Amino acid sequence: MxxxxxxxxxxxxxxxxxxxxxxxxxxxxxxxxxxxxxxxxxxxxxxxxxxxxxxxxxxxxxxxxxxxxxxxxxxxxxxxxxxxxxxxxxxxxxxxxxxxxxxxxxxxxxxxxxxxxxxxxxxxxxxxxxxxxxxDPEVTRQLVGKYAARIRPAEDGPAQDIPLTPRELEVLRLIADGLSNSEIAAALMISRETVKTFVSRILTKLGLRDRVQAVVYAYRHGLVT
Missing domain, CATH: 3.40.50.2300 (Response regulator)
Structure with missing residues (x-):
């Protein structure tokens, strides 16, 4: 980007x-x-x-x-x-x-x-x-690998209640997998600017500050395991 x-x-x-x-x-x-x-x-x-x-x-x-x-x-x-x-x-x-x-x-x-x-x-x-x-995407991957197992699923946040579109959910899952914007763009065959827009919407809709919080959110709501 x-x-x-x-x-x-x-x-x-x-x-x-x-x-x-x-x-x-x-x-x-x-x-x-x-x-x-x-x-x-x-x-x-x-x-x-x-x-x-x-x-x-x-x-x-x-x-x-x-x-x-x-x-x-x-x-x-x-x-x-x-x-x-x-x-x-x-x-x-x-x-x-x-x-x-x-x-x-x-x-x-x-x-x-x-x-x-x-x-x-x-x-x-x-x-x-x-x-x-x-x-750093590499830091995200390492954080996921080291801490994901410690993130407890939320009791009051089932996946069906997440206010995201199917495409936004797909992007969130890829963020949680530690992919960079470029890697997400390649995986979904869309532009990096489009990915950036999706990431911004996801953070805004969920009230999150950054990608780390997005990773934690995805694990807590059962979007990734």
């Missing part, structure tokens, strides 16, 4: 305690005509202070850092009750444990792995800046 390039640069704060990685992220982001790095830091508390002062469009946040970690910083910047929540894109090497859930619960708008190619990182920043949620 192509995200439109803005005329006003996307201002980004980069937070990672590893100088080499942080420098690489800053270099990649600053090289884009539609982005600029407002500042960088190496720990969560510094990130909180910078973001509150600079009000960037997107915060690229690592998880494991000394002192206040990325999850704690995200909670302070984008968690429940924050008056003007920041848009946080978590970029980390840790993807097979509770970090993913905790980051999203803390208010992160997206989650990418550090081994993702640069174009996916840039796409993620643009997507989050536009106000959309982003979850």
């Amino acid at each position: 192509t995200v439109p390039i803005r005329t006003v640069p996307i201002r980004v704060v980069v937070c990672d305690d590893q100088l080499l990685i942080r420098t690489g992220l800053v270099t990649i982001i600053d090289a884009q005509p539609d982005m600029e790095v407002a500042d960088e830091c190496g720990d969560g508390q510094a990130a909180v202070d910078l973001v509150r002062r600079l009000r960037p469009d997107v915060v690229v946040m690592d998880i494991r850092m000394p002192g206040l970690d990325g999850i704690g910083a995200t909670r302070l910047l984008a968690g429940s009750g924050v008056p003007h929540p920041a848009k946080v894109l978590v970029v980390t090497t840790f993807n097979l444990d509770e970090y993913v859930y905790e980051a999203l619960r803390a208010g992160a708008s997206g989650f990418l792995l550090k081994d993702a190619p640069p174009d996916r990182l840039l796409h993620g920043i643009r997507t989050v800046a536009m106000g959309a949620a982003l979850l």
